[in-house]
Amino acid sequence: xxxxxxxxxxxxxxxxxxxxxxxxxxxxxxxxxxxxxxxxxxxxxxxxxxxxxxxxxxxxxxxxxxxxxxxxxxxxxxxxxxxxxxxxxxxxxxxxxxxxxxxxxxxxxxxxxxxxxxxxxxxxxxxxxxxxxxxxxxxxxxxxxxxxxxxxxxx
Numbered sequence: 001x002x003x004x005x006x007x008x009x010x011x012x013x014x015x016x017x018x019x020x021x022x023x024x025x026x027x028x029x030x031x032x033x034x035x036x037x038x039x040x041x042x043x044x045x046x047x048x049x050x051x052x053x054x055x056x057x058x059x060x061x062x063x064x065x066x067x068x069x070x071x072x073x074x075x076x077x078x079x080x081x082x083x084x085x086x087x088x089x090x091x092x093x094x095x096x097x098x099x100x101x102x103x104x105x106x107x108x109x110x111x112x113x114x115x116x117x118x119x120x121x122x123x124x125x126x127x128x129x130x131x132x133x134x135x136x137x138x139x140x141x142x143x144x145x146x147x148x149x150x151x152x153x154x155x
Contacts, residue, residue, distance in 0.1 A: 028042050031117065031120065035116060038112065040079075040080070040083070040109065043068070043072070043076055044076050045110075046066055047062060047066060047073065047076055047077065048086070048102065048110055048113075049110065050062055050066055051102055051106075052107070052110055055101070056091075056099050058097045058100065059073050059074055060097070062077070077100060083105075084103055084106075085102065085103055085105050085106035085109060086101065086102055087100075088100055089101070
C-alpha cells in the first residue's frame with residue numbers, strides 16, 4: 001500500500017495492530033538501511049542494546065529479553081563477535097555458559113546507531129507535534145507490557 005492509498009482510508013477503519021505492524025515494518029526497513037554501513041541489522045542492534053543495558057548476560061537471558069529463539073541469538077552473537085562488537089567469556093559460575101559483553105567498537109556502534117534512532121523518532125513523532133514523545137513512550141510501554149501479559153496467559 002502506498003502513502004497516497006493509506007491517506008485516503010479513514011484511520012478509524014484500520015485496526016491498531018495493522019498500523020503498529022506497518023510502523024514496525026517501516027521502522028525496520030529505515031533502520032536497516034541506515035545501519036547497513038556498520039555491517040549489522042536491526043536484530044543485532046537490538047541485541048547490542050540489551051547487552052549494553054545489563055552486565056553478566058548469557059545467551060539464554062538475551063534470548064528471553066529479546067523474545068528471540070536461542071539459535072537465532074547464538075547466530076547473531078557469533079556474527080557480532082566476528083565483527084569485534086562483542087566478546088564471550090566463560091561464566092565462572094557455570095562453565096557451560098558464556099557471558100556476553102560489548103567491546104569498545106560495539107559501544108561506538110551503539111552511540112552512532114542511537115543518533116540514527118533519535119533522528120527517526122524526531123522525524124516521525126516530533127514533526128507533527130500530535131503527542132509528546134515521552135507520553136507516547138509511556139503509552140507504548142504499557143501496551144507492550146499488556147501484550148506480553150496477554151500472551152503469557154495464553155501459554
